[in-house]
Amino acid sequence: MKINRRHMLSLSAGAALFSIAGHRSAWADVPAAEKRIMDFAGGKTPASGKITLTAPEIAENGNTVPISVNVESAMTGGDMVDSVIIVADGNPNPEVATFHFTALSGTAVATTRMRLAKTQNVIAVAKMADGSVFMDKKEVKVTIGGCGG
Amino acid sequence: MLSRREMLMAGAALSAIVGSGLAGKWSRVAAQQSLSEDDLLRFEPLGNVTILHLTDIHAQLMPVYFREPSVNLGVGDVAGLPPHVTGSDFLRLYDIKPGTPEAYAFTSEDFVALAKGYGKMGGLDRIATIVKRVRAERGEDVLLLDGGDTWQGSYTSYQTKGQDMVDAMNALAPDAMTGHWEFTYGTERVQEIIETLPFPFLGGNIFDAEWDEPAFDAYKMFEKGGAKIAVVGQAFPYTPIANPRWMFPNWSFGIREEQVAKNVAAARADGADIVVLLSHNGFDVDRALASRVGGIDIILTGHTHDALPEPVLVGKTLLIASGSHGKFITRLDLDIRDGALRGYRHRLIPVFSDIIAPDPEMSKAISDIRAPYQAELSRELATCDGLLYRRGNFNGTFDDLICQALLDVREADIALSPGFRWGTSVLPGQKITVEDLHNACSMTYPNAYRNTMTGQMLKDILEDVADNLFNKDPYYQQGGDMVRVGGMRYSIDPEAAIGSRISSMVLLESGEPIEASKEYVVAGWASINESTQGPPIWDVVEQYLTQNPVVSVEENQSVKIINRKS
Numbered sequence: 001m002k003i004n005r006r007h008m009l010s011l012s013a014g015a016a017l018f019s020i021a022g023h024r025s026a027w028a029d030v031p032a033a034e035k036r037i038m039d040f041a042g043g044k045t046p047a048s049g050k051i052t053l054t055a056p057e058i059a060e061n062g063n064t065v066p067i068s069v070n071v072e073s074a075m076t077g078g079d080m081v082d083s084v085i086i087v088a089d090g091n092p093n094p095e096v097a098t099f100h101f102t103a104l105s106g107t108a109v110a111t112t113r114m115r116l117a118k119t120q121n122v123i124a125v126a127k128m129a130d131g132s133v134f135m136d137k138k139e140v141k142v143t144i145g146g147c148g149g
Numbered sequence: 150m151l152s153r154r155e156m157l158m159a160g161a162a163l164s165a166i167v168g169s170g171l172a173g174k175w176s177r178v179a180a181q182q183s184l185s186e187d188d189l190l191r192f193e194p195l196g197n198v199t200i201l202h203l204t205d206i207h208a209q210l211m212p213v214y215f216r217e218p219s220v221n222l223g224v225g226d227v228a229g230l231p232p233h234v235t236g237s238d239f240l241r242l243y244d245i246k247p248g249t250p251e252a253y254a255f256t257s258e259d260f261v262a263l264a265k266g267y268g269k270m271g272g273l274d275r276i277a278t279i280v281k282r283v284r285a286e287r288g289e290d291v292l293l294l295d296g297g298d299t300w301q302g303s304y305t306s307y308q309t310k311g312q313d314m315v316d317a318m319n320a321l322a323p324d325a326m327t328g329h330w331e332f333t334y335g336t337e338r339v340q341e342i343i344e345t346l347p348f349p350f351l352g353g354n355i356f357d358a359e360w361d362e363p364a365f366d367a368y369k370m371f372e373k374g375g376a377k378i379a380v381v382g383q384a385f386p387y388t389p390i391a392n393p394r395w396m397f398p399n400w401s402f403g404i405r406e407e408q409v410a411k412n413v414a415a416a417r418a419d420g421a422d423i424v425v426l427l428s429h430n431g432f433d434v435d436r437a438l439a440s441r442v443g444g445i446d447i448i449l450t451g452h453t454h455d456a457l458p459e460p461v462l463v464g465k466t467l468l469i470a471s472g473s474h475g476k477f478i479t480r481l482d483l484d485i486r487d488g489a490l491r492g493y494r495h496r497l498i499p500v501f502s503d504i505i506a507p508d509p510e511m512s513k514a515i516s517d518i519r520a521p522y523q524a525e526l527s528r529e530l531a532t533c534d535g536l537l538y539r540r541g542n543f544n545g546t547f548d549d550l551i552c553q554a555l556l557d558v559r560e561a562d563i564a565l566s567p568g569f570r571w572g573t574s575v576l577p578g579q580k581i582t583v584e585d586l587h588n589a590c591s592m593t594y595p596n597a598y599r600n601t602m603t604g605q606m607l608k609d610i611l612e613d614v615a616d617n618l619f620n621k622d623p624y625y626q627q628g629g630d631m632v633r634v635g636g637m638r639y640s641i642d643p644e645a646a647i648g649s650r651i652s653s654m655v656l657l658e659s660g661e662p663i664e665a666s667k668e669y670v671v672a673g674w675a676s677i678n679e680s681t682q683g684p685p686i687w688d689v690v691e692q693y694l695t696q697n698p699v700v701s702v703e704e705n706q707s708v709k710i711i712n713r714k715s
Contacts, residue, residue, distance in 0.1 A: 056403045057624045060389040066361055066401075111361070119647075141625055144613040145390045145677050 033089035037125055037135070040085045040098075046125050046135035051084070053124040053136040062142040064113045071108035071126045071134070075101070080129035081108035090120025118142050184250060186505050190282060195494040196484025197374030199287045200425070201280060203323075204296025204451035205473035207330075207571040208306035208314050208591070210515045212269035212502030214574040215474045216538040217456065219257040222643055222713070223433070225621035232432050232455035232470060243458050254476065254499040255456055261536050264576055268503040271475030273317050274515055275500050277508035279478055280321055290374040295323045296451030296471070297384065297429045300342075301330035302571050304587035305522055310338055313518045315345070320514055325349050325369055329385030329429045329452060333593045335396045351382020351427060353412045358401040367412040370419060376485035379416030381445075383409065383428040385452055387627045391617075393594050393677040404434065404624055406442060413444045422488045425449060431628035432470055439463035446490045447481070452628045454540065454570045458497050467493065474573060476500055529580040531694035535702035537581070539572035539589060542618065543631050543641075543710070546702040547572055547589045551674075551686065552635025553700075554693035559599045559683075561672035562656060563607065563637045568614065568630030569675075581694065586687050590674070595685040597674040604663040607671070608651055611639065616647040631708070637663065638707040645712070653709070 037046065055067040071081045080103065086096040091114075099110040108126070116122075119141045126134045223233030234242050236258050245251045253263035254270065284291050299318060300311030311334055318326075325348055332339055343350045353367030368381040386404040389397070413424050423446040428435050431452040439448055440463050447467045456472030471479040477497050484492035519526065539545035548566045555564035572589040575581055602610075610632065617627040631641070640653040654663035663669070674686040694700065 054407055057622075058387060058390055058403075058627075060358075060394060060401055060403070139625075141616075143390060143617065144610060 033094035068111040195482040202479040207302030212272035274507035274511040277511035295326035297328035327382035352384040379421035433623035439466040537575040548633035555672040559672035564635030565673035566633040
């Protein structure tokens, strides 16, 4: 068995800046999540590819669901990731986090944990420096549990 | 590669013993006298390496009766595909004649009559005989791999915290294992055992929950027959969801497909000629994984307890399903040359306990393990006039008995019993012993709770469990069967979406529909919540059996399947 090494920090070092979205009171619905993505994307429809969202299919603990995003990018010159937004379309506040990147980030990789109150889609959208946008989506199930085996 | 033909040949040879005149019900099959150990183990060797695969023994040291399911539905793309084929359909698909040893081993058809003729299956001493014979034939070039769910499921495994199985398996000397129910002994006990194992416990998908980094070795490289074979371990992905997470809070699991791909790539980079995934994912998950992750030559599947007489091929990946409870062991001969798998020969060997001679050393070890508990193990509790079994998507008679005990002893309106796939069968008229009872409920969180639940909560639970079983994306399936229900009936549409599968919930006692806002007294067991109050389930069932020394099982009509595809 391996001893835990604390390279969690290095994992998230690619994220130069991490901002938590502000509170809103109303429960989000899918249109709210879509609207936030549209705002972020500047009205463009995000394409698939470039961005990979990794999340569990079924959450072990809905209070702290680990996710990570990885955007294929040289992070130099014209091939730069500007920012990545994470949206959970069934949460009271759909906007979970926005990661901002610079050339000094080196890679566009970020890891965080989020609370998911119920089964829903987690959506990651990357905005490139040239304004193009890419999206990946994964359904994360929040289950009562038990009865397996 | 002619596993199909071999099976047919074996089938033809064996069916000749039974004779062609048998059709319908068999009161007695006398085939076992004519069938020999050599018949069962006959195998034309091939290539340079042999893999032996055992999985989901569920702590069954002794031979058992185990009835395979009569209902095992597949949804979406896998509807009607193995392993979602049962009974006479299974016999037709694999050209097995009714009444033959294979028909008895692989299906529920005429189970009681055939069980009386062909006897119990499994037993680790019989398995030891097979392992030793194969090792004698193939020398050092044998890999024995254990897919897990080995340490839990019997009275003695509970009493010894898994040590009985650890000792017996160590004597069998596997080369690697992975796990699932093993973790329900708790972090400390699991670590304590693993430190003593003379072979690796692999789990590439087990991560430290806090730091999200590998907690177990992902793979081990073996050099056999001049080839390098990487065995990658994949523990049950939903262990912390299906079982109590509080018992092993520092471990996170999950399918982690990207991690599997990374480990396969690392093994290839490390010089592996072939990659074997020793998996506890469940068959449908592995079938999906094989179609999505390249570079895996063989997946030794587990968890869902499927026994398939031949491999299922997905792209270039062979999927092997070796059954459960020690009923079968897979022999897979491999021809590995020039860095790749060039050929294979497969046989799922049915372990007929009356035919395969027990290995004396293992027999001695098992009886030594059991000696301190023998009086309790054989203590008789009651008799049942019908067959007690568990496997099947919706109900089993042993669960009907458990639910009846919960309703009666715990004075509840409704009983819930988890849809486990482990648990042995008891033939009609056979005494139900403490051992039989524990084979159906031995676990480390056995408390039988008694709570009130609203009708809505009951529906939510049924919907949730049904989605774990019938979600069309296998990655969202947990591999158990439907939760068993007593005191209530309902209809289920497996093909529907979550939230709309369950309908027509009716309280049996009153005949009234279950009301969403009304509260009902519910008794159940195996809650994954910490500090669940109540007596162990085996005490509840024993109390019921003491009061009802002769029990009957009636056909379960509490679950109606609607919109069922053929």
